[in-house]
Amino acid sequence: MRRIGSNIRKQNSDAKANRIVRNIIKYTDVEKPRNEYPKRIVSPVNASACCRDENREMVGSAREIDGFKFCYKICTECGHAVKFFFPAAGSTSEAVKEYRQWKRYMVQ
Numbered sequence: 009m010r011r012i013g014s015n016i017r018k019q020n021s022d023a024k025a026n027r028i029v030r031n032i033i034k035y036t037d038v039e040k041p042r043n044e045y046p047k048r049i050v051s052p053v054n055a056s057a058c059c060r061d062e063n064r065e066m067v068g069s070a071r072e073i074d075g076f077k078f079c080y081k082i083c084t085e086c087g088h089a090v091k092f093f094f095p096a097a098g099s100t101s102e103a104v105k106e107y108r109q110w111k112r113y114m115v116q
């Protein structure tokens with residue numbers, strides 16, 4: 009028995025996942041690491057010992073897609089790039105908190 013419906017659903021969710029994690033980082037050891045943000049970032053395949061938080065520099069500005077806030081970070085030593093997602097709590101903006109306060113006030 010073929011389950012056509014489940015196939016279609018899977019394709020849709022895949023397409024959505026691709027949109028969210030659309031990656032501009034190209035991992036290769038053939039090309040030299042370089043930063044062409046926002047078009048492209050060429051990064052070594054593997055992270056090295058130098059790739060610690062203090063060596064990683066944020067590239068460009070943080071972006072938000074579908075509630076996921078992220079930025080790109082590049083190691084200043086070797087050029088290894090990662091996509092860094094901010095903790096979910098970080099997306100709770102001051103505006104939302106104020107709105108909740110206001111709503112509570114209106115109920116009373």
Ligand SMILES: [Zn+2]
Pocket residue numbers: 055056057058059060063083084085086087088
């Ligand atoms: Zn590094």
